[in-house]
Amino acid sequence: MTGGVLLTNTTTVSSYAYHAHGRYEAIADSFLYGDHAYPINSTDKSRVRLDILTPMMEELDAMQRTYSRVFVARFDLRLPSGxxxxxxxxxxxxxxxxxxxxxxxxxxxxxxxxxxxxxxxxGWVREKEKAKQVHYHCWIALPHRQVRSIGTANCGLGGAITEVWCDLTGGKPSLVEFPGGEYIILRGEPETLEEPVWRISYLAKERGKFSTGQGDRLFSTSKLRHKYPNT
Structure with a gap:
């Protein structure tokens, strides 16, 4: 991948990177959204892709327009070999x-x-590090008045995620992992978004992303932002 023309957006500097099936815009500093600059989980060798992070941030923004308190948690999914x-x-x-x-x-x-x-x-992203099976990093945001914890592989929301994934894949509960980190976002308080954005920006890192060239999605999100647009 090679860098392209530098762009500036107040405190954010981005550049284009090119690959066999297209290009994307990436940042290495903070992520400016609205009037707030959010720290991101980037390194010298792996910046953060705006095409992934931006729609995920828009989904969190739509949740805040829907609920005054939002619960956010991460989980990872693996696939049976092959x-x-x-x-x-x-x-x-x-x-x-x-x-x-x-x-x-x-x-x-x-x-x-x-x-x-x-x-x-x-939101979710598909990744494959060197010599590893394809896996998915995911996050989910729900109304805090109804969900206070993701639970475990055996109970609560985590139990439901594990049960559904095992039913779909025919695999074992070990295919689902809850890496920790649960957050509460408060409407009108952007600082409460800083830690969730830091964690979610890891999903948007350049490293580990690959395209099949066959139209298979590399990432996706819910579409709440279309139902509750920021007007």
Whole structure:
């Protein structure tokens, strides 16, 4: 990959990088969103991709317009050995579809969630480091009044995620990992977003990303920002 023309956006300096199937814009300093500059998890060898981080930030912004207090958590998903990229991508699409169905249900949602959840946001990226199986880094944001913890692989929201992923893949609970880090975002207090953005910016790092050239998604998010646009 090679660098392109430098662009400036107040405190953010970005440049284009090119690969076999296109290009993307990346930053190495802070991420400016609205009137706030957020620290990002970048290194000299792996900057942060704006095409990934920006829509994820827009989803968090849409959640704040919907709920005054938002709970955010991270989790990681692995695939059984030999799983094709298109299969893994379809499984993760189905995961969030089935989670949405459960969270909205009066009877099938996790016991720790006392009432149906109508809106939530999420994002995922696909990665493959050297000599490692393809895996997915994910985040999810929900109303804090209904979700106070992600739980574990055996209970709560974490239990639902694990159960659905195991059903889809035919794998074991060890395919799901909860790396820690749970956050509460408060509407109108951008400093409460700093830690979540730092964690989510890791998902947008350059390292580990690859394109098949076959139209398979490298990342995706919910579409809450289209339902609740920032006007």
């Amino acid at each position: 799983t094709a990229v298109e299969t893994g991508n379809e499984w993760i699409r189905q995961l969030f579809k089935k989670l949405r169905e459960r969270l909205k249900s009066k009877h099938r949602r996790p016991e720790s969630i006392t009432s149906p959840i109508r809106e939530f946001a999420y």
